[in-house]
Amino acid sequence: MIEIQDLSKTYQQAGSAIHAVNGVNISIEKGQTVAITGRSGSGKTTLLTLLAGLDRPTHGQISILGKNLTSMSEKEMGQFRGENIGIVFQKFHLMPYLTALENVSLPLEILGVKDADKKASEALALVGLEDRLTHLPAQLSGGECQRVAIARALVTGPSILLADEPSGNLDSHTGQKVMDLLFELAEKKKSTLILVTHDQTLASRCQRQINLTAGSISQ
Numbered sequence: 343m344i345e346i347q348d349l350s351k352t353y354q355q356a357g358s359a360i361h362a363v364n365g366v367n368i369s370i371e372k373g374q375t376v377a378i379t380g381r382s383g384s385g386k387t388t389l390l391t392l393l394a395g396l397d398r399p400t401h402g403q404i405s406i407l408g409k410n411l412t413s414m415s416e417k418e419m420g421q422f423r424g425e426n427i428g429i430v431f432q433k434f435h436l437m438p439y440l441t442a443l444e445n446v447s448l449p450l451e452i453l454g455v456k457d458a459d460k461k462a463s464e465a466l467a468l469v470g471l472e473d474r475l476t477h478l479p480a481q482l483s484g485g486e487c488q489r490v491a492i493a494r495a496l497v498t499g500p501s502i503l504l505a506d507e508p509s510g511n512l513d514s515h516t517g518q519k520v521m522d523l524l525f526e527l528a529e530k531k532k533s534t535l536i537l538v539t540h541d542q543t544l545a546s547r548c549q550r551q552i553n554l555t556a557g558s559i560s561q
């Protein structure tokens with residue numbers, strides 16, 4: 343389902359090279375739950391960004407559902423991502439001028455799905471935000487923004503869910519509830535769930551754990 347081959351991403355910064363992802367090989371089956379762990383700066387977000395096709399690797403290949411991401415145009419990638427991939431970003435990336443409801447219904451509207459607002463409000467209710475539909479991101483707490491980001495990633499029922507520290511801003515009770523939801527929905531939809539986390543309890547709920555050290559896999 344997901345094949346990552348000899349993947350590297352090198353950033354050039356102030357004349358020096360940062361090997362954020364360095365020679366990574368991973369093969370992930372449909373429906374698998376995978377935790378990516380590793381110290382701050384070990385390349386976890388970079389790897390997720392490459393998997394989402396939001397950045398291009400310096401070297402190597404990623405294929406998802408039999409499609410080679412590296413050979414897709416921006417437009418093809420956008421379409422493919424919209425149809426197949428849900429992403430919870432570490433920094434949320436909510437649209438600041440859209441309400442919680444509008445942020446969650448946007449991916450549905452782009453796909454031309456009917457009853458986008460109804461489905462979006464149902465997704466927001468699942469993460470406990472039925473009373474916050476008209477709030478702008480600036481009028482929400484950090485944990486609430488994180489839950490809007492989770493609802494937005496889930497609302498299209500994607501076959502691949504990528505989540506970067508999805509419980510990072512949530513208290514343990516809310517975190518547990520929202521993570522239960524993430525795992526439940528992934529199982530119901532047979533979605534592949536790849537999550538980055540520093541939380542060992544959450545990592546151990548995944549079928550597989552991949553640890554990154556300085557951009558490379560260390561097991």
Ligand SMILES: Nc1ncnc2c1ncn2[C@@H]1O[C@H](COP(=O)(O)OP(=O)(O)OP(=O)(O)O)[C@@H](O)[C@H]1O
Nearest residue numbers: 353354355360362381382383384385386387388389
């Ligand atoms: N756009 C960029 N330009 C230059 N360097 C970058 C860029 N993005 C990330 N880096 C560097 O690449 C390395 C990996 O960053 P990345 O964000 O993937 O780490 P991470 O494992 O997600 O860390 P954290 O746990 O703190 O979120 C870091 O050293 C970071 O400073």
Ligand SMILES: [Mg+2]
Nearest residue numbers: 386387388432
């Ligand atoms: Mg990160």
